[in-house]
Every structure is written in C-alpha cells, then in structure tokens.
Amino acid sequence: xxxxxxxxxxxxxxxxxxxxWLIGFFIIPLAMVWLYSFGRNIGLTEIDIxxxxxxxxxxxxxxxxxxxxxxxxxxxxxxxxxxxxxxxIALAITFAPEKWRPWMLLAIxxxxxxxLLIRTYALITVLRTNGYVNMSLGWFWEQASxxxxxxxxxxxxxxxxxxxxxxxxxxxxxxxYVHLPFMVLPLYxxxxxxxxxxxEASLDLGAGHFRTIxxxxxxxxxxxxxxxxxxxxxxxxxxxxxxxxxxxPDSQMIANxxxxxxxxxxDWPFGAAxxxxxxxxxxxxxALQALRTRKAEARR
Amino acid sequence: xxxxxxxxxxxxxxxxxxxxxGAAAIGISFAGALAGCGEKExxxxxxxxxxxxxxxxxxxxYIGETTLGDFKDTSGIDxxxxxxxxxxxxxxxxxxxxxxxxxxxxxxxxxxxxxxxDMLMPLDHAQIPNMKNVDPSFIDVAxxxxxxxxxxxxxxxxxxxxxxxxxxxxxxxWKVIFDSPEYKGRIAxxxxxxxxxxxxxxxxxxxxNSLTADDIQKIQAxxxxxxxxxxxxxxxxGQDLLMSGEVDLVLEYNGDIAQVMSEDDDLDFVVPKEGSQxxxxxxxxxxxxxxxxxxxxxxxxxxxxxxxxxxTETILYPTPNAAAKALMxxxxxxxxxxxxxxxxxxxxxxxxxxxxxxxxxxxAFTRVRAA
Numbered sequence: 001x002x003x004x005x006x007x008x009x010x011x012x013x014x015x016x017x018x019x020x021w022l023i024g025f026f027i028i029p030l031a032m033v034w035l036y037s038f039g040r041n042i043g044l045t046e047i048d049i050x051x052x053x054x055x056x057x058x059x060x061x062x063x064x065x066x067x068x069x070x071x072x073x074x075x076x077x078x079x080x081x082x083x084x085x086x087x088x089i090a091l092a093i094t095f096a097p098e099k100w101r102p103w104m105l106l107a108i109x110x111x112x113x114x115x116l117l118i119r120t121y122a123l124i125t126v127l128r129t130n131g132y133v134n135m136s137l138g139w140f141w142e143q144a145s146x147x148x149x150x151x152x153x154x155x156x157x158x159x160x161x162x163x164x165x166x167x168x169x170x171x172x173x174x175x176x177y178v179h180l181p182f183m184v185l186p187l188y189x190x191x192x193x194x195x196x197x198x199x200e201a202s203l204d205l206g207a208g209h210f211r212t213i214x215x216x217x218x219x220x221x222x223x224x225x226x227x228x229x230x231x232x233x234x235x236x237x238x239x240x241x242x243x244x245x246x247x248x249p250d251s252q253m254i255a256n257x258x259x260x261x262x263x264x265x266x267d268w269p270f271g272a273a274x275x276x277x278x279x280x281x282x283x284x285x286x287a288l289q290a291l292r293t294r295k296a297e298a299r300r
Numbered sequence: 301x302x303x304x305x306x307x308x309x310x311x312x313x314x315x316x317x318x319x320x321x322g323a324a325a326i327g328i329s330f331a332g333a334l335a336g337c338g339e340k341e342x343x344x345x346x347x348x349x350x351x352x353x354x355x356x357x358x359x360x361x362y363i364g365e366t367t368l369g370d371f372k373d374t375s376g377i378d379x380x381x382x383x384x385x386x387x388x389x390x391x392x393x394x395x396x397x398x399x400x401x402x403x404x405x406x407x408x409x410x411x412x413x414x415x416x417x418d419m420l421m422p423l424d425h426a427q428i429p430n431m432k433n434v435d436p437s438f439i440d441v442a443x444x445x446x447x448x449x450x451x452x453x454x455x456x457x458x459x460x461x462x463x464x465x466x467x468x469x470x471x472x473x474w475k476v477i478f479d480s481p482e483y484k485g486r487i488a489x490x491x492x493x494x495x496x497x498x499x500x501x502x503x504x505x506x507x508x509n510s511l512t513a514d515d516i517q518k519i520q521a522x523x524x525x526x527x528x529x530x531x532x533x534x535x536x537x538g539q540d541l542l543m544s545g546e547v548d549l550v551l552e553y554n555g556d557i558a559q560v561m562s563e564d565d566d567l568d569f570v571v572p573k574e575g576s577q578x579x580x581x582x583x584x585x586x587x588x589x590x591x592x593x594x595x596x597x598x599x600x601x602x603x604x605x606x607x608x609x610x611x612t613e614t615i616l617y618p619t620p621n622a623a624a625k626a627l628m629x630x631x632x633x634x635x636x637x638x639x640x641x642x643x644x645x646x647x648x649x650x651x652x653x654x655x656x657x658x659x660x661x662x663x664a665f666t667r668v669r670a671a
Contacts, residue, residue, distance in 0.1 A: 043417065044413060044416055044417040044655065045395045045417050045419075063663075063666065063667055063670060064666075066670055067666070067670055070670075128544055128546050129544075129545055129546050130544055130545045130546075163485075165546070166531050166532040166546075244491075244535060245535070247532075248531065248532055249527050249530045249531075249532065249533055249669060250527070250669055250670070250671070251669075252666070252669045252670065257666055260493070260662055260666070261662070262388075262392075263386065263388035263389075263392070264388060264492065264493065264494070264658070264662060265493075265658055265659050265662040266388075266391075266655070266658065266659075267659050267662075270659075
C-alpha cells in the first residue's frame with residue numbers, strides 16, 4: 001500500500017468532500033451548542049455567551065449526577081443483557097449452514113429497519129395490562145385453575161396481570177429489544193472471521209464446549225465484543241423515547257432531562273451543558289477502553 | 301380486548317402519537333415546506349393581490365376534511381399545510397426566523413410568548429369580518445387582550461377522564477388523583493411540568509398564575525408523596541391509556557376524552573370542583589410571512605360559520621366560534637364533556653407564560669421523577 005504522505009494532492013482531493021461535510025454539518029453546529037453551554041438566556045430567543053460555568057455547576061448538582069448515574073446503570077444493564085443474549089445468537093449464526101445465514105441475519109436486521117417509534121408502540125401493545133403476554137398467561141392460568149378443579153383441588157386465585165409496562169423493567173426490556181442488533185452484528189462479524197480450526201484443535205485436545213467458548217472463542221472475538229459493547233452502550237445511554245413511552249413515574253434518563261431543557265424549559269444553555277457532560281463521559285469511556293486495549297497489546 | 305381497541309392505539313390524533321413522533325413530524329413538515337418552495341405555478345389572481353399561495357403550519361388532524369380544497373375553490377389560493385406536533389417544535393422552528401409560514405396555530409401561552417419575543421404580526425381586524433362569529437368571551441382574553449395578534453381556533457380544558465365501572469364515586473376533586481392512595485397504581489398524570497404544578501395549585505385553592513417558589517416547594521413534596529400511587533406520567537396520550545384499561549383515572553383534555561368516549565360508553569370526564577386550567581389554540585400570522593393578505597383571508601375563512609362547523613365535525617374539539625356551534629347538532633352542543641357546566645368553567649383560568657417560573661417547574665418536576 002502506498003503512503004498517503006507521498007500523494008498529498010490526491011489525498012486532499014479525496015478527503016476534501018467528507019472533511020467539508022464533517023466540518024459544516026458536525027463540528028460547526030456542535031461547536032455552537034458547546035458555546036451555548038457557556039451562555040445564559042436573555043429574553044426568550046437570545047442567548048448571551050458570557051463564558052459562565054454556571055450551567056456546568058448546576059449540571060453537577062447531586063440531582064443531575066444521580067440521574068446520570070441511573071442512566072449509566074440502565075445502559076450498562078442493557079448492554080450486559082444484550083451481550084448475554086447476543087453472543088449465543090451470533091455464535092448460532094456463525095455455525096449455521098451457509099444457506100441459512102443470510103436469512104438469520106435478515107431476521108436480526110428486519111426489526112432494525114422499522115421505525116423505532118413503531119417498534120416501541122408494538123411492544124407496548126404486547127406488554128400492557130390487556131396485552132398479548134398478559135392475555136396468554138391469564139389463559140394458561142385459567143386452564144391450570146380449571147385442571148385443578150377437575151382433579152378435585154381448590155382453584156387458583158384470580159389471575160392478576162403482571163405489571164410489565166410503565167416501570168424500570170419495561171425500560172430495560174425496551175432498550176434490550178431495540179439495541180440487540182447493535183450487539184449481534186459486530187459479534188457476528190468478529191466470530192465469522194475466527195479461524196475455526198482453532199476451535200477444532202481445542203475440542204480435539206480435550207477442552208469441553210464451554211471451556212472452548214470461554215478460553216478460545218471469547219478472547220479471539222474480544223475486539224468484536226468491545227465494539228459491540230460500545231455501540232450498544234452509547235446509544236442506550238442517550239435513549240429518551242423508550243423511557244418516555246415505556247417508563248414509569250421514576251424512569252427518567254438523562255436524555256429526557258436534556259430534551260426538556262431544549263423544549264419545555266426553553267433553557268438551551270443548561271441543556272447544552274448537560275449534553276456535553278454526557279458526551280465527555282462517553283468519550284472518556286471510549287478513551288479508557290482504547291487505553292486498555294493498547295496496554296493489552298503492548299503486553300502481548 | 302378486541303382488535304378495534306388495539307387499532308385504536310395507532311390512531312394518530314393531534315395530541316397523542318404524533319406528539320412523540322417529533323422526528324417523523326419534522327420530516328413531514330420539512331418535505332411540505334420544500335414542496336411549497338418548489339412549486340412554480342403560474343400566478344392566478346387570488347383577490348388579495350398576492351400570488352395565490354399560503355403556507356399553513358398546523359397540528360395533525362386539526363382541520364376539516366375538505367376545508368383546504370374548499371378554500372381554494374372560493375379564493376383561488378393554494379394552501380400548503382405542514383404539521384407540527386408540539387408548541388415547542390413550532391417555537392423552535394420560528395425562533396431562528398420565519399422560513400415561509402403564513403399562518404400558525406400556537407396555544408395560548410405560546411401566543412403570549414411569541415408576542416413577547418416579537419415573533420407575531422398584528423392582525424388587521426378589518427380584513428377579518430368573521431371575527432363577529434367568535435364567542436365574545438374569547439375576544440378579551442388575558443393572553444391577547446382585544447385579539448391583537450391571534451384568533452381563537454379551539455379551546456380545551458384539563459380534567460379527569462375515568463372509567464365509570466372502576467371508580468366508587470365520581471372523581472369530583474383533584475384530591476382523588478393528586479393527594480390520595482385510593483386508586484393506587486391506576487392513575488396516569490401529565491408529564492408537562494408547568495400544567496402539573498399549576499393544577500396542584502388549583503387543588504390548593506390558588507390561581508394558576510399566582511404560584512410562588514414556596515408553593516413549588518410544597519407542591520413538589522406533595523407530588524413525591526403521591527408518586528407511588530401513580531402508574532405513569534403520560535405524554536398527552538392519556539385517552540389511550542384509559543381506553544386500553546391500563547389505568548382507570550387520567551389527567552387529560554376534555555377533547556381527547558370526548559373522542560374516546562364515542563367508542564367506549566364506560567368512560568366519562570369531569571372538571572373537578574376546584575376548577576382547572578384552560579387552553580386555547582389560536583390562528584396567528586408570524587412576522588416575515590410572505591402572504592399576509594392571503595393569511596388574513598384564510599383566517600377569516602376558517603372563522604366562517606359553515607366552515608367552522610365542518611372543521612368541528614371532523615376534529616370534535618370545543619369551538620369558540622359561536623356561529624359554528626349554533627349549526628352543530630345537539631349531541632355536540634349539549635355534550636357536558638365538550639362543554640362542561642358553566643359553574644365549573646367559571647373557576648378555570650388560562651395559564652400565563654412565566655419565563656421565571658418555567659425553569660423552576662421543570663427542575664422541581666425532575667426532582668419529583670428522580671425521587
């Protein structure tokens with residue numbers, strides 16, 4: 001491969017368009033929001049960028065830090081569950097017969113192509129008090145109760161629908177449902193590249209299946225796992241639609257608070273400060289991860 | 301539960317699904333605006349001396365089925381309607397300057413806010429003779445005295461929607477949903493911080509516009525106490541929660557409950573005895589509108605009795621248009637949900653926009669939800 005340093009003009013020609021895009025539509029708007037975070041509202045539509053840190057000071061009050069903490073916990077739990085569910089799925093796709101694989105991938109992708117809001121509402125109809133889950137469980141409950149009566153036992157107490165919606169459980173479930181493809185796809189990409197003879201060797205040399213997975217597959221798929229974790233965790237941390245629609249009275253996440261600042265509270269400077277704190281936290285996580293990987297590689 | 305009800309969930313009325321569909325709605329309105337710019341029709345006479353075009357920025361499902369076509373037939377003006385889902389969206393769009401809208405439909409507090417921010421054009425009443433159709437009680441309102449900037453389009457009142465078979469007695473007081481464990485886990489309240497604090501204020505016997513920082517503290521504590529009894533803070537889709545049996549009592553607008561009541565006999569609505577908060581959506585012309593004369597003609601047209609009747613038949617909201625109301629059937633005129641009793645309405649107030657209190661409401665509500 002040729003070094004780009006030897007062909008600066010060609011490189012510049014190719015890079016100009018994406019750089020212009022990046023600067024015009026990402027860096028400049030973001031920089032403006034960043035400047036807002038050092039400003040304050042004067043009047044209803046004007047923001048005076050006075051260089052104040054008051055917004056950040058307010059964002060670091062315990063109230064908002066707790067919400068940050070809760071959001072991180074919810075996103076981390078979501079990521080963990082996605083990993084636990086996603087890893088076997090990715091494994092299954094990798095080892096499925098060649099002709100099935102595109103279909104299995106399609107099955108993972110298909111919900112992903114549907115609008116998030118539609119999917120969320122669909123999930124709501126499934127989970128609510130009179131939803132399909134509760135109706136099915138209620139039916140089985142009644143059948144079981146009938147069966148007990150039939151064999152001369154006392155019937156079961158009346159079926160109480162499970163509270164599946166409007167609580168933190170629903171938020172995590174909704175987030176897992178939405179973010180699972182983000183986890184499965186990079187895992188599959190990593191597992192697919194795996195040298196399968198290593199697995200055979202491990203099995204031949206007497207390791208069990210579980211041990212092969214934990215000691216051969218997982219470490220080799222490490223890069224895929226890490227990228228899966230990051231691209232699941234980051235959007236889950238910024239989720240606001242799911243907690244809004246499926247959450248209960250206390251299921252607010254930091255993105256809901258940010259949204260309210262930009263909309264109802266009309267306090268863009270404070271909203272900007274909260275957004276940037278969220279972004280800094282995300283960057284720090286990614287940087288920490290990058291550092292760890294580099295150290296691990298250096299040790300090797 | 302039958303299929304009819306599950307389909308109900310997806311019926312997008314103006315205050316429910318689309319509200320949360322911010323992104324989609326922006327897409328629609330953006331496409332609409334583009335379409336409006338792209339069309340290069342030969343200018344026909346529109347009777348106003350302007351090119352026969354008008355850009356109307358409205359809520360979803362908030363106009364009669366044939367209104368825009370009929371207007372074109374009578375005036376020759378082509379109306380290009382785009383949709384917004386929340387007042388915040390409308391405000392955010394116009395905050396950086398008008399991109400070509402001629403008529404917009406902000407709610408009362410946003411009329412006030414936009415007047416303060418110098419974003420609205422004063423109306424020329426001489427060009428709106430149909431103003432005479434408007435119920436006099438809607439002319440001299442606190443948020444726009446003398447109707448200098450706005451014409452009323454619809455009005456609403458907040459109250460308690462409930463399932464008759466699931467409550468012991470008519471929930472005639474805010475206490476039932478704000479300050480009592482009686483219906484634990486079967487209550488859904490609004491997620492609008494300002495509305496919530498003002499209604500709690502009503503419950504405490506105060507005016508919605510006289511709350512102080514101390515009141516907010518006190519109400520915050522009351523809300524935290526009530527929170528375990530509340531199932532959800534809904535995004536103005538309370539009628540769906542009520543209809544699907546998710547909750548049995550819900551804080552909602554009368555228009556929204558009236559819509560679902562036509563499909564479920566077991567539902568009812570009451571404006572609590574302490575009084576409540578009124579809302580009104582208004583027709584306004586934003587500063588920088590390119591077709592102000594067409595805009596006046598259009599507003600005048602919408603305030604016509606027959607036209608107002610057709611719109612009301614579709615959207616079923618309370619209308620401030622007395623002439624249009626007179627043409628409506630008794631089932632609408634005498635509907636106690638759409639038009640609550642006068643003695644209750646007399647205790648209701650419009651909320652003034654208060655830029656000092658709004659951030660306090662939001663922060664206190666964030667505390668409530670985090671508690």
